[in-house]
Amino acid sequence: MPKLNIHPAIAKLEKRIIALRRHFHQHPELSFQETETAQSILAELKGLNLEVRHPVARTGIVAVLRNGNGPCIALRADMDALPIQETGDRPYKSVNDGVMHACGHDGHLAILLGTLLALENSRDLWRGTLKFIFQPAEEGPAGARYMVEEGVLKEPKVRAIFGLHLWNYQDFGTIGVKAGAVMAAADRFTITVRGKGGHGAMPQGTVDAVIVAAQLVMSLQSIVSRNLNPLESGVVTVGQIHGGDNFNIIADEVTLTGTARAYREEDRQLIKSRIKAICDGTAASHGAAIELDYQDGYPPTINDPAMTEVAVQAARQVVGDGAGDPFRSMGGEDMAYFLQEVPGCFFFIGSAKPEHPEGAVPHHSSHFDFDERALTVGASMFVEIIQALLPPSG
Ligand SMILES: [Zn+2]
Ligand SMILES: [Zn+2]
Known part of the structure; x- marks a missing residue:
C-alpha cells in the first residue's frame, strides 16, 4: 500500500x-x-x-x-x-x-x-x-x-x-x-403502449400491446449498439414492464420504464431523440399509440x-x-x-x-x-x- x-x-x-x-x-x-x-x-x-x-x-x-x-x-x-x-x-x-x-x-x-x-x-x-x-x-x-x-x-x-x-x-x-x-447523465423514461385488446385466440382486429412492447425493448437496445459512437459510452435499460390481465387475453396496454445514461451531453441528446423516433416508428408500424414521457435526470x-x-x-x-x-x-x-x-x-x-x-x-x-x-x-x-x-x- x-x-x-x-x-x-x-x-x-x-x-x-x-x-x-x-x-x-x-x-x-x-x-x-x-x-x-x-x-x-x-x-x-x-x-x-x-x-x-x-x-x-x-x-x-x-x-x-x-x-x-x-x-x-x-x-x-x-x-x-x-x-x-x-x-x-x-x-x-x-x-x-x-x-x-x-x-x-x-x-x-x-x-x-x-x-x-x-x-x-x-x-x-x-x-x-x-x-x-x-x-x-x-x-x-x-x-x-x-x-x-x-x-x-x-x-x-x-x-x-x-x-x-x-x-x-x-x-x-x-x-x-x-x-x-x-x-453519467442519468435520465428516466416511461413508455405507455396502447393497443386494442381482444380474445387470445382471435388476434384479428386487435393491436397486441405485448408484441409492440417486446419489439420496443429489442429496438431500444439498437441505440447504443448501432447509433452511438462505439468509442463513447451509453446505456439504455428497460427495468420494468407491466401489462396484460390474463393468459388468454390480448393486452391493450403495457407500460415500460427505464433509464438512459451517457457521459456526453450530445450522446444524451442522441439517445433521447432515438428513443422518441423508435416509439413513433413502432407505433406507426403496429397501429398502436405510444406515449413517451422522458424526464431529464442529473446531468x-x-x-x-x-x-x-x-x-x-x-x-x-x-x-x-x-x-x-x-x-x-x-x-x-x-x-x-x-x-x-x-x-x-x-x-x-x-x-x-x-x-x-x-x-x-x-x-x-x-x-x-x-x-x-x-x-x-x-x-x-x-x-x-x-x-x-x-x-x-x-
Ligand atoms: Zn448513493
Ligand atoms: Zn453517494
Whole structure:
C-alpha cells in the first residue's frame, strides 16, 4: 500500500472525525428530511467565527469562513441516507428503522466538518474565503439543483468547487481523479403502449400491446449498439414492464420504464431523440399509440481540467502512487449541477477495507461499510486543495 501523508491539521482531529461519522451513521435521514442531521452540524458550528445560512434548499446548510482577502472556494458534502434496512451488528448501527447511510454520505459529512474545524483553527495555512456546503437530497431529488437555484454559489461568488465520494470500488490508499466526465447523465423514461385488446385466440382486429412492447425493448437496445459512437459510452435499460390481465387475453396496454445514461451531453441528446423516433416508428408500424414521457435526470458530472490538476497534485501529496484514474461507472451524481455553474473537481477516495476485495461491499447494499481511515485521507485532500488555491501569501 502507498505511504499515506495525512495532513497534520487533520491527523489531530482523527478521533473526532470518526466519532462524527458514527454519529451520522447511527442517525440517518432520507432526502429532504435531514433535520436532525442539520441540527447536529449546526451544533458543531456553534461558537465558531462563521456566517451560517440555514435552511437552504429545505434542510441544507452553508457556512462561510473568511480569512483576509482572496477568492472564494467551495467544498461540498451530501447529507442524505437511503431507504434500506441495515443488516449487520455495529455499535453505531442505524437507529432509524428502514433508513441507512449505505452510500457513505455519513463519511462525507464527517470529512467536511473535520476540514472546516481544521481550517478554522489553522488560519495561518490559507487566506481568502471558504464556503462549506452541506447539501441535502443527493439520492434522487437533486438537492444540488435547489441549492444552485437558491444562490448558494453567489455572495460571495464561488470561483471553484470541490466534492468527493468515498468509493468502495477502489482500495483504501488510492484516490481517483480525472478531468472530464466522471459520472453519467442519468435520465428516466416511461413508455405507455396502447393497443386494442381482444380474445387470445382471435388476434384479428386487435393491436397486441405485448408484441409492440417486446419489439420496443429489442429496438431500444439498437441505440447504443448501432447509433452511438462505439468509442463513447451509453446505456439504455428497460427495468420494468407491466401489462396484460390474463393468459388468454390480448393486452391493450403495457407500460415500460427505464433509464438512459451517457457521459456526453450530445450522446444524451442522441439517445433521447432515438428513443422518441423508435416509439413513433413502432407505433406507426403496429397501429398502436405510444406515449413517451422522458424526464431529464442529473446531468453528467464533468471535471474542469485546471481544477482537476490541482486535485491530482493534492492526491499525489496525500497518497503518492495511490493517485490515479478513478473507477468510473454510469452512475449519476448531483454534484453535476454545481460543476455546470463553476469549475471544479469531484474525486473518489478509495475506501474498500483490506479484508474485502474491491466492490465486495457495494454502495447501496444493506451491509455497506467502508474503511474509516479513508476519512482523514478525504479531509487531507480538501486541506491540500485549499492550501494550493488559497496560499497564505497569495
Ligand atoms: Zn448513493
Ligand atoms: Zn453517494
